[in-house]
Amino acid sequence: MNTKEKLEISRLHAGFCKTISDATRLSIISEISVGELSVSDIAKKLGLNQSNVSKHLALMREHGLVNTRRDGSTVYYILSDYRIYQAVKLLCEVQSDQLKKMHSLSSANGNNK
Numbered sequence: 001m002n003t004k005e006k007l008e009i010s011r012l013h014a015g016f017c018k019t020i021s022d023a024t025r026l027s028i029i030s031e032i033s034v035g036e037l038s039v040s041d042i043a044k045k046l047g048l049n050q051s052n053v054s055k056h057l058a059l060m061r062e063h064g065l066v067n068t069r070r071d072g073s074t075v076y077y078i079l080s081d082y083r084i085y086q087a088v089k090l091l092c093e094v095q096s097d098q099l100k101k102m103h104s105l106s107s108a109n110g111n112n113k
Helices: 003-020 023-032 039-046 050-062 083-111
Strands: 066-071 074-079
Touching: 003 023, 023 039, 023 050, 023 074, 023 083, 039 050, 039 074, 050 066, 050 074
Parallel strands: none
Antiparallel strands: 066 074
């Protein structure tokens, strides 16, 4: 891979990270990782209004994270690549481990006082 290709991949990676850097969008990724859902389905599952969910999905679609399928007036969303969910899940696991370590250190420091 040449330098130009590496730079382009880095730009795409940065755009991907910006796109997923929102708790609502991470929740949407989790919901649609098991199968396609409509905006109203996602909104109900997350307890959000449809307008808010639609805005997040539009951004995710613009950046290639989701694909759509229309059935009459209903649009269904699904991840464009399941590895997106796997990457997000892996990051969550790392962060969970870090949180456990922080709590462990905090507890140990509290016991030393």
